[in-house]
Amino acid sequence: MMKKEQHTENQERHSLMRTPGRPSSTDDGYSGISGGPTISEETDPEAAALAKRQFVIRELADTERDYVNDLKLIVEGYIAIMRDPDSDIPLPEDLRGGKDKMVFGNIEAIYEWHRDFFMKALERCLERPEELGPLFKRYERKLHMYVVYCQNKPVSEYIVSEYIDTYFEELRQKLGHRLQLCDLLIKPVQRITKYQLILREALRLTEKTQRISEIEGLRAAAHVMRVIPKAANDMMDVGRLQGFDGKITAQGKLLLHGPLSVAELSSLPPRGREWQVFLFEQNIIFSEAQGKKTQFTSPAYTYKAHIQVNKMSLEDSSDDAEKFIIRSTDPRKPGLGFICGVIDDNGPRRQEWVDTITAILQTQRDFLKAIQSPIAYQKELTKDPLRSTTPEPINRTATSVPPMLTVPGASNKERSNGQRKTQPIHRSHTVGLDGGETPRTPSPTKSKLNFLEGFKNTLRARSPVRTNSIPVAPGARVRLAADWGKLHAGDELVVSHLDGPGVVVSPLDAKEELWIPASLIPNSSISRAWSFRPRKSENEKQITSPQRAINDRKILPPPRILSGNALSSVRVAAGDIARLSVEVANIEGAHVAWRKNGIHHDIDIDDRHQMRQSAGLVYLEIARCCLDDAGTYECIIDAESGSCSIKISLYVTGDIGATWARILGPTKVKVDWEKRDIERGTLEYRTIPSTTWIPIVEDVKHPPIILELPAGASYSFRIVNKHLENGGTSPSAIVTLPLDESMSWEAEQFVGRYLELDELGKGRYALVRRARDRGTGQEVALKQTPRYKQSRSLTRAEYDLLASTHHGNIIRVFALFENAPQPGLDTIVLELVRGPTLFMYLSKKTDYTEAMASKYANQLLSALQWLHQRNKYHLDVKPENVLVDQDTGIVKLIDLGEAVRGPVDEVVPPADLEFAAPELVLGRPTGAYTDMWAAGVFIYVLLSGLSPFLDDSVEETTANILKCDFCFPDEYFESISNDAKNLLSRLLYLRGEERATAEFSLASPWLKVSKGATIPSSRMAAFIERRTHCSKSHSDHNDSFYS
Incomplete structure (x- = not known):
């Protein structure tokens, strides 16, 4: 769940x-x-x-x-x-x-x-x-x-x-x-x-x-x-509609919207896809939902196509009476059309779609009739204001029904006493920008005239408009559509000038200037990107100068690359997924292609290569990476206004072929491998956590192979070539066959919501990736923990603890997805800290002051105090778990996994001996005092670049910790204030109950030091280099969750 x-x-x-x-x-x-x-x-x-x-x-x-x-x-x-x-x-x-x-x-x-x-x-x-x-x-x-x-x-x-x-x-x-x-x-x-x-x-x-x-x-x-x-x-x-180039506020009122099964007429055979369709007064927009609507998530809608109402026809489908066809009559878009069908009862009914579209098409026809023969049309309205509005049979292109809250019943025609009843339909009650009263049912004549008035407004000549600009000249008078601050709907205002996404205006009876957003200017004052214009006959067409044609086109700035992981080359293991991402500005309408050096054609989309674009980010995803995929890739972005490109290097590690495993069903796994020189081999598997490889298929020749395996277990696979020493493939990534089939729903929600990007780092239990929320564009961190390393209950407990934590210096959590994005993998969605570890951040400077150190220590102690006041303990305070936002200087304490892990049955060496308290070394009960010891070691390193208890061997380091044997070398601490040394002496006590608490530490005079000593950053750089070198011999030791 x-x-x-x-x-x-x-x-x-x-x-x-x-x-x-x-x-x-x-x-x-x-x-x-x-x-x-x-x-x-x-x-x-x-x-x-x-x-x-x-x-x-x-x-x-x-x-x-x-x-x-x-x-x-x-x-x-x-x-x-x-x-x-x-x-x-x-x-x-x-x-x-x-x-x-x-x-x-x-x-x-x-x-x-x-x-x-x-x-x-x-x-x-x-x-x-x-x-x-x-x-x-x-x-x-x-x-x-x-x-x-x-x-x-x-x-x-x-x-x-x-x-x-x-x-x-x-x-x-x-x-x-x-x-x-x-x-x-x-x-x-x-x-x-x-x-x-x-x-x-x-x-x-x-x-x-x-x-x-x-x-x-x-x-x-x-x-x-x-x-x-x-x-x-x-x-x-x-x-939440994304990618539509027009101005939404210029499309008129939203009349209907909902899911439809949409098939393009140009595709043979037509294949229906679920699209979200928005029907406005002047446009119908087709979009695809990214993610599904649930109690917890809302989809974003990616634009697919649109048809202007004044260039649209409606027909019944001859193949299926439950469907209808919408075609474009625009000669520039021949063949554009869609077969639409209602999916379920959640959205508007078929008849409701047909009636509403028919109504606005009929109004379009009436309006054309009105501007061609205004006198005759007015006489017709006066003569018969209650003119029949019955839809024309089949081949309908229009019927006359004003788009109000009720229309004459087209599906249920009832006659009583010789009069037609009207059947209400429940439409989208979205109001327009006029801020008027809720629509009531007026006379048909008045309805028609009011609705036509909206179309007349679109016929006014207008000059080209920049994106986000407002075609209202300074000095023009406008009426406000809704209340805004001191202003009220209906107030008449004088436009002064444009200001960002709005305008500066003045009330008629006052000299003060006020800012209002553009959306509050009524429709009649705003340019409509998709407005209705009558066509001129051939002999009326004027020759347009080249300069006028250029001005009429929407000129976009050239695309510009903001960042890409070319700055830090992508490195993946054979069999993994590689993601090459580039952040680009001004990408609207641009063509994006990827090419690998040495290959003279663009990369095509297939089962291994996917190219996507989301919120200013383009990326290439290569699944099941093999050694041959290594090389330099170029992303080429080409637009009418210019082009740009960037090269990204991909390194694939591993000296033998890769193996891939993919779940096909509750008990089925598809195993594929990189054949290379393997003519015949044996397919082996192991069940996690066992390390024993068991043959399952002898004498395999060609990939892939589909296996039936028991559910509820995790597996890895490899190919062994017994004819060659060390021949075969590397083990596949671990896959889990779950007992519960319902978890696929949650994986679908996750994939629809988050776009996974590059890997940030690995810890003892989890891997952390950067991702982007498809709906908001916000970047997040995904902490993904395999079940074979940590149980679901522990991951859930860690999430619950973070969700109940509200402190500016503790990492924030957004969501927990179980068995997502794949079975056997639980994902916690966290805020993304835009910066490295605090120690890495300081090591990049020339020097830093004691006052800066005290500021960062203050934030760390404040976070610990918040936890301790609620009887929660971090129990893993170390440099890799203290990050800093390099733009704001805010410290973030991350990874509360140890806080929920609980005591173990046997004494095991601490994961990080350098920062471990004596009680951790001895396997005794831990508490708030354990965090205070680690905080003391952290501050000691922060001030000197030295580790207070580290020695030449694990045994000597352990002895120093258990004897609390440390000192303040003059070379490093001579200029450090006595208040800092006093605080460290109170934190590094052998007996936990005698150590200073977080509350006591926050009252230390050292935390108010004005400047203090200047500390060379080279000391911190040496500490990081030594610690990084040591971690190579302990693969699960001191790994950061963020790079």
């Missing part, structure tokens, strides 16, 4: 994706009434229901006060400090120019409205509960602020993720907040879900009474709070 700590994106999705129409129950409804007043339902059922409802309303009012206080932490905390030009924590340069405002969206307006109006109105409902339903209906328009907030949420998430451990963490500590910023920013999303649950419960209780007016009011309120969370959820889905 996958576990995950409170995570912004997942909480949003889990909160908003409750089924709106499900009746209230103990499982899904509001369950907060358990402690309410007790009135016998048998004696007076109505009074009992009203008493319970009163408790529900009180809960609503109480939680509203808590919610306003949470918003206050953001507005009067984070926002106030970030706006203060004299703040002692300056705003990072990258957050200037409007980016800081994108973090919070319109949350300031939400806070002020709740504080000044809504909270007080809810408190009045305690005395007048009959006002609860009308209250939500009255403020329906204001509550749409949450849709605007969620529209900005994916952008906010991305920016916050870049600074959550640096700038925002500094602000959190300064403000003294318990929750991180991301946990506060999710509060509005959680709040609208809370409203939905409480209103549902209040309605259920009121329906037990005879108060008809109150029931109707609560039903209307419950409807409002079904529509708004759904609209908010839709906007976050749109925000």
Whole structure:
């Protein structure tokens, strides 16, 4: 089972994706009434229901006060400090120019409205509960602020993720907040879900009474709070659409979206794939979900294709009545079309798709008719405003239905008293950027005219626009689409100038200038990338100058390589997977190819070579590496605006052929090998942890071979050539046949969510890789632990400990995936520390001061104190487990595996004798004092580059530790302050109970030293070189989790 700590994106999705129409129950409804007043339902059922409802309303009012206080932490905390030009924590340069405002969206307006109006109105409902339903209906328009907030949420998430451990963490500590910023920013999303649950419960209780007016009011309120969370959820889905070059805000309202089985007409035979389809007023966009929607994960949507509505036709499928065909009528895209079918009942029904597409196509036709013969069209509308809208039979290209919340029932036609009834369909209730009221059903004539007005706006001449620019001239007047700070929806503003992703505006009656994001300017003022334009006849076409043609094209900057693992050549063992990755800027529309030196053609995609691209990163993945794969690879990125390339060296270690094993089923394994000079051989296997190789197939000639093996065990395979001495292949990587077949689901979730990149390092039990979250683009570290080295329960315990840890100097954890990405391998997803070990960081300098050493020691001791106060102990403090973010100087304590491992039955040598306390050497009970000894050794090395107890042999080193035999050589400690030596003397006591605690150490005067001695970095470099050399003779000794 996958576990995950409170995570912004997942909480949003889990909160908003409750089924709106499900009746209230103990499982899904509001369950907060358990402690309410007790009135016998048998004696007076109505009074009992009203008493319970009163408790529900009180809960609503109480939680509203808590919610306003949470918003206050953001507005009067984070926002106030970030706006203060004299703040002692300056705003990072990258957050200037409007980016800081994108973090919070319109949350300031939400806070002020709740504080000044809504909270007080809810408190009045305690005395007048009959006002609860009308209250939500009255403020329906204001509550749409949450849709605007969620529209900005994916952008906010991305920016916050870049600074959550640096700038925002500094602000959190300064403000003294318990929750991180991301946990506060999710509060509005959680709040609208809370409203939905409480209103549902209040309605259920009121329906037990005879108060008809109150029931109707609560039903209307419950409807409002079904529509708004759904609209908010839709906007976050749109925000996760990646790779679409057009401007999403220019596509009009989102009418429908959901999964469809989509097959391209050009492919023979057509093969259906599950794609996520977004139908806007002016475009239909096809995308592929990366990962699946679960309680814990939300997919990103990768753009695949689009068809403009004004160049689209709709047909029924002659082969399958349950499918329909969408074609492009654009002469520049001949043959572009898709066969679409509904996959399941989770998304919109087939008839709903057909009706909605038919409606907008008919409106397109009506609009063309209106601009060609406006007088005749107006007479037709006036003559017959309720003109029939029945779909035309088969070969449909259009029907006339305004895209409102109800359309004439095309599937269930009922006639009563000679009149047609309308059948409501549940569509995506996403509002546009006009910030208006929730759509109501007007007359068909008015609906048609209003909808046509939107198309007229797209016919205005406009000049080419830069990416992210706004085609509103300075001095132009615009109306605000939604509340923003002091401004309110509908306010008329004067545009001053562009500023980053927004504009600076001034109210008509004031001289002050205010910044607003571009998305709050109504559609009529924003250029639409895919707008409808009438075609001119051949004799009307004008000759366009070459310069005009150049200007009309979207000019992108040339691609530029930011980094690649050419800087540190990739080295893999034979049989492993190699990943060559390159980070590139401005890659939109570029062609990417990989080529190996000596081969004069590009590498093709096959079962061993995969080329992918994600969030500015391109990479080549080579599976089952063999010795012949070694060499230099060139990545060539070619675009119209320029090209660039980079070379990466791949080294494949091993002097014999490789063996690969792949799981095919619960008991089936496919074994493949590099044949080379092996004509005949014997296939052998071993069961982990046994070291005995057992023949399983004699006289094998050609790979591959499929084996049937017992489930629930881990295996390795090799080929032995008995005719040649030392002939054969190297052992394969270990594979595990699990007992539980359901774990493949979790592996699928993991692969869909994370893109694995390069290896960072190996420890005694685990391997750590760098990876990228496909949804957010955030880089993470994956600590992957094989089950044959560490049990699942220990890995789970380590995750649970990290998940309960909230300290700025302890590594953060995001998720646990069991049996992922492959069976027998458990993966903990951690934050990626962008820097080396602290000792390596200091060794690269010329020198460092005693004050710097005390600053880093202070952070380490603070992390240990946090653990010790909760009766948790690290028990593996050593240089490889203390990292530093080289940009911020924040120390991170990693690897809490020993903290959960527990005592062993027999005394074994410590994994790292150099930093081991006497009780570890003797196999006696450990505790907080064990960490303090290791911290003392760490600080000693930090100040001198010497190890206090290390001697020429293990025996002598052990004797020095057990006698606590150390000193302060003058050559190294003469200039070091006495406060530092006193602290070390208190930490390095033989008896654990006599050692200084973390709390005592943090009060040491040494931690407040202003500068102190200057320490040459060459000492630390010598310590690292000596330690690295020693580790070669102990392969599992002192390995770092990060390079």
